[in-house]
Amino acid sequence: MFAGLERKDKLMRELPLYFMLLPAVVLVAIYSYGSMAGVVIAFQKFIPAKGLFGQQQWVGFRNFETLFSMPNIGSVVKNTVIIAISKMIAGVITPVAFALLLNEVRSLLTKRIFQTMVYLPHFLSWVILSGILINLLSPSEGIVNLLLSKIGMEPIFFLGDPDVFPATMVATDIWKTFGFASVIYLAALTSIDPSLYEAAVIDGANRWRQTWHITLPGISSIVVLMSVLGLANILNGGFDQIYNMYSPVVYSTGDILDTFVFRLGIEQAQYALSTAAGLFKSGVSLIFIVVSYYLADKLTGYRVF
Amino acid sequence: MRIKSSTSRKIFLVSNTIFLLLVAFVCIAPFINLLAVSFSDKTAVAAGEVTFFPVGFTTISYQFITNTSKFLVSVLVSLQRTAIGVPINLLLIILTAYPLSKSREDFRARNIFSWFFVVTLLFNAGLIPTYMVVKTTGLIDSIWSLILPGAIPIFSMLVVMNYMRSLPKELLEAAYIDGANHLQTLIRVVLPVSAPTIATVTLFSFVDHWNSWFDGMIYMNAIQNYPLQTYLQTVVVNPEEFMRNNTDLSGNLSKYLSMVSARTTGAAQMFLAIIPILIIYPFLQKYFTTGLVMGSVKE
Numbered sequence: 001m002f003a004g005l006e007r008k009d010k011l012m013r014e015l016p017l018y019f020m021l022l023p024a025v026v027l028v029a030i031y032s033y034g035s036m037a038g039v040v041i042a043f044q045k046f047i048p049a050k051g052l053f054g055q056q057q058w059v060g061f062r063n064f065e066t067l068f069s070m071p072n073i074g075s076v077v078k079n080t081v082i083i084a085i086s087k088m089i090a091g092v093i094t095p096v097a098f099a100l101l102l103n104e105v106r107s108l109l110t111k112r113i114f115q116t117m118v119y120l121p122h123f124l125s126w127v128i129l130s131g132i133l134i135n136l137l138s139p140s141e142g143i144v145n146l147l148l149s150k151i152g153m154e155p156i157f158f159l160g161d162p163d164v165f166p167a168t169m170v171a172t173d174i175w176k177t178f179g180f181a182s183v184i185y186l187a188a189l190t191s192i193d194p195s196l197y198e199a200a201v202i203d204g205a206n207r208w209r210q211t212w213h214i215t216l217p218g219i220s221s222i223v224v225l226m227s228v229l230g231l232a233n234i235l236n237g238g239f240d241q242i243y244n245m246y247s248p249v250v251y252s253t254g255d256i257l258d259t260f261v262f263r264l265g266i267e268q269a270q271y272a273l274s275t276a277a278g279l280f281k282s283g284v285s286l287i288f289i290v291v292s293y294y295l296a297d298k299l300t301g302y303r304v305f
Numbered sequence: 306m307r308i309k310s311s312t313s314r315k316i317f318l319v320s321n322t323i324f325l326l327l328v329a330f331v332c333i334a335p336f337i338n339l340l341a342v343s344f345s346d347k348t349a350v351a352a353g354e355v356t357f358f359p360v361g362f363t364t365i366s367y368q369f370i371t372n373t374s375k376f377l378v379s380v381l382v383s384l385q386r387t388a389i390g391v392p393i394n395l396l397l398i399i400l401t402a403y404p405l406s407k408s409r410e411d412f413r414a415r416n417i418f419s420w421f422f423v424v425t426l427l428f429n430a431g432l433i434p435t436y437m438v439v440k441t442t443g444l445i446d447s448i449w450s451l452i453l454p455g456a457i458p459i460f461s462m463l464v465v466m467n468y469m470r471s472l473p474k475e476l477l478e479a480a481y482i483d484g485a486n487h488l489q490t491l492i493r494v495v496l497p498v499s500a501p502t503i504a505t506v507t508l509f510s511f512v513d514h515w516n517s518w519f520d521g522m523i524y525m526n527a528i529q530n531y532p533l534q535t536y537l538q539t540v541v542v543n544p545e546e547f548m549r550n551n552t553d554l555s556g557n558l559s560k561y562l563s564m565v566s567a568r569t570t571g572a573a574q575m576f577l578a579i580i581p582i583l584i585i586y587p588f589l590q591k592y593f594t595t596g597l598v599m600g601s602v603k604e
């Protein structure tokens with residue numbers, strides 16, 4: 001009887017928590033789970049006028065067959081993976097290197113000033129940034145090419161040459177993100193026990209040895225964690241960035257799954273095919289996300305919640 | 306920690322500082338250039354003479370765009386979107402993070418709801434299904450299409466939830482013993498001590514609403530409903546069209562057209578779009594290291 005009363009009390013105590021969750025649950029149910037239910041479009045001969053859950057004709061996997069027999073799908077997947085993996089690797093190395101170098105700066109004020117400057121691009125949209133970059137990288141009037149010509153180099157068509165375009169995407173993405181990404185490594189660096197350095201100095205270790213034996217091992221777990229979590233983005237080439245900077249001339253190396261899905265869906269109104277391509281991407285991504293979270297937990301004990 | 310200052314150490318410190326200065330310069334130089342272009346004469350810009358200082362200083366580009374109703378309309382849409390969207394984000398983040406920060410003993414359904422939200426981070430339905438749901442719920446061409454689908458930023462919610470979970474248990478127990486209910490505990494006890502992390506997600510939410518362009522592009526059919534970034538996106542992709550469309554607007558504008566170019570007006574518009582970010586930037590700086598790192602890294 002006492003236990004029963006307690007359970008009732010407990011429910012009364014928990015009830016307000018359910019009410020707090022209600023609005024978010026309703027919205028997520030409609031817009032996230034509703035959309036997830038909407039992936040059935042990938043298996044239909046979808047006619048938009050009949051509505052999302054209307055009487056659509058089912059076609060099984062025919063949309064996927066059409067999709068994978070498209071002539072450029074292979075290069076689209078390849079471009080996506082190449083750009084994503086390059087960004088992933090450079091996206092770990094650059095912020096770590098920057099954090100290490102910044103950590104050597106003693107003056108707090110100087111540190112702050114550097115940080116303020118390098119974080120800025122992170123907070124601006126790719127619309128703004130690409131607007132600026134398109135001008136800066138222009139082969140005829142862009143400052144970058146003017147500088148290159150001053151040191152006697154041929155102008156580089158950063159956004160119009162298929163051979164250079166992916167590298168430009170990686171470089172500009174790193175430019176936007178490295179400063180902010182270094183925050184997490186800087187935090188890890190401050191958490192290293194200073195007595196370790198004192199002991200190393202007494203043992204006669206110079207700066208390089210200190211970096212190699214104390215600093216790097218000190219942040220290695222967070223570096224591993226960030227690298228592993230980065231795996232989840234294996235099929236994310238970066239829609240915002242590429243959509244705002246690419247053009248048909250660089251489709252051969254610059255077209256990624258997200259831009260492909262967009263053109264197929266919005267521009268060509270191939271709703272079912274576009275959804276099939278999106279579902280393919282989400283499916284592969286899901287596998288990588290689960291694997292990376294599993295690895296992160298195994299290797300570093302990290303859990304999302 | 307005391308370090309013996311050897312010569313090589315000094316050389317390293319100096320070259321390191323110079324290198325970092327270069328890196329920092331590369332990060333902000335494009336924005337200085339943008340500002341310079343926006344205040345420069347169009348012929349100087351076309352000749353590639355403008356680097357970091359305006360050449361032939363003029364505010365004509367700003368006069369031109371502030372006389373362009375489309376730009377101002379899109380600014381208003383963005384302001385409206387931010388003013389409605391950020392408080393909604395925040396309210397939902399707090400209302401969701403608090404119950405989920407409870408232990409399983411205190412809130413038995415905690416894990417079910419946690420998974421309910423986390424799954425949406427793991428699996429993305431993709432462009433068309435999301436579009437169809439927004440269309441089915443009747444939000445096309447309404448400001449709510451920019452607010453409701455992303456009304457609860459799950460990542461921010463997790464950050465706040467982790468922060469609330471790290472609060473000392475005694476604090477909440479004391480409130481409970483004093484007879485406070487959940488809402489009172491949340492408002493009087495949890496929120497005040499969660500200020501840094503709440504500030505962080507508020508600013509992220511602001512930046513997110515201010516910077517979003519894609520939803521505006523797909524959910525809005527009419528240009529007058531475009532938020533600023535979506536509008537800018539069309540200008541960035543097709544600046545000539547922007548100039549052309551404005552020629553037939555009014556005689557008042559046509560007099561500017563001989564004096565401005567797509568480059569200078571584009572720069573002016575982009576710079577104006579950056580200003581709100583620059584204003585909140587110092588606050589961002591102050592909070593995000595503590596707020597975000599404490600919420601996400603548990604080490």
